[in-house]
Amino acid sequence: MPAALCVVHLARAANGPAPLRAFLESYRRHPAGIEHELLVVFKGFQAPLPAEYEPLFENVSHQRHFIADRGFDIDAYFDTARAHEAKWFCFMNSYSVILADGWLAKMHRALVERDAGASGATGSWQSFFSDILSDMALPSAFHPGYPAWNRFLLRWFPFLRTLSRLVRRGLLRSKFESFPNFHLRTNAFLISREIALQIRFTTMHKKFDTYAFESGRSGLTRQILQMGKPVLVVGRDGKAYTMEEWHLSDTFWRRNQDNLLVADNQTRRYAASDLDGRAIYSTYAWGPSADPRRK
Numbered sequence: 001m002p003a004a005l006c007v008v009h010l011a012r013a014a015n016g017p018a019p020l021r022a023f024l025e026s027y028r029r030h031p032a033g034i035e036h037e038l039l040v041v042f043k044g045f046q047a048p049l050p051a052e053y054e055p056l057f058e059n060v061s062h063q064r065h066f067i068a069d070r071g072f073d074i075d076a077y078f079d080t081a082r083a084h085e086a087k088w089f090c091f092m093n094s095y096s097v098i099l100a101d102g103w104l105a106k107m108h109r110a111l112v113e114r115d116a117g118a119s120g121a122t123g124s125w126q127s128f129f130s131d132i133l134s135d136m137a138l139p140s141a142f143h144p145g146y147p148a149w150n151r152f153l154l155r156w157f158p159f160l161r162t163l164s165r166l167v168r169r170g171l172l173r174s175k176f177e178s179f180p181n182f183h184l185r186t187n188a189f190l191i192s193r194e195i196a197l198q199i200r201f202t203t204m205h206k207k208f209d210t211y212a213f214e215s216g217r218s219g220l221t222r223q224i225l226q227m228g229k230p231v232l233v234v235g236r237d238g239k240a241y242t243m244e245e246w247h248l249s250d251t252f253w254r255r256n257q258d259n260l261l262v263a264d265n266q267t268r269r270y271a272a273s274d275l276d277g278r279a280i281y282s283t284y285a286w287g288p289s290a291d292p293r294r295k
Contacts, residue, residue, distance in 0.1 A: 006089050121233070
């Protein structure tokens with residue numbers, strides 16, 4: 001009989017073994033706090049696994065599912081929900097790393113006790129439509145420690161801002177709400193199978209489609225809200241934060257992200273930036289409620 005709660009981790013062959021190793025090490029290090037089944041979805045692999053991957057699973061009870069390397073994470077998540085029997089699914093992307101004990105129990109308790117449509121490790125108010133940085137004074141200097149993306153943004157920001165103002169009047173206005181655009185990030189989130197099977201989406205052909213699904217007008221969060229269900233962010237402290245409180249959770253692109261349950265490449269990018277870089281990230285996510293200070 002399948003477990004009531006299934007953790008689904010997506011492992012891509014194109015990423016190599018390092019992200020999978022990091023996830024499994026964190027999975028062993030931090031007990032979930034609740035009974036569950038671990039299902040690893042191997043995307044782009046041929047069964048059996050290459051020999052160098054097998055030692056990664058030492059002392060890790062799990063099931064395996066192999067799929068072709070087509071589409072994006074979202075396609076794999078909801079295909080899994082349709083194909084596998086479980087009451088709840090916790091979906092975790094390839095770069096997820098667990099940071100605290102009881103991580104799954106905390107998300108599950110919030111989901112059940114608050115009768116929520118979904119609970120997750122991070123959320124954001126960011127809007128692709130709103131130019132939240134338009135009135136922000138950008139740093140005057142470029143630092144060697146900036147990630148390449150930050151250096152590009154700072155150097156080309158005036159041009160990109162003008163271009164975005166032209167483009168967003170059409171496509172972006174139709175796809176995204178203005179700031180604050182509440183949306184649960186899909187790097188690590190928990191949802192019931194009943195809700196998952198009601199979510200509408202089309203096959204995703206480009207990365208923009210995934211952005212629209214995660215934070216768009218017809219995306220995951222908006223569909224759940226239309227069902228009359230809250231969408232929650234859960235911190236390491238076990239508290240469930242409503243959408244208006246997400247910035248206070250200090251889980252994503254704010255302060256030191258000290259309350260974060262599950263890290264990913266985006267939270268690590270913020271953590272590795274200097275104060276000027278963190279200010280840009282934090283303002284994108286939280287606008288006037290941004291706070292990049294190290295505390």
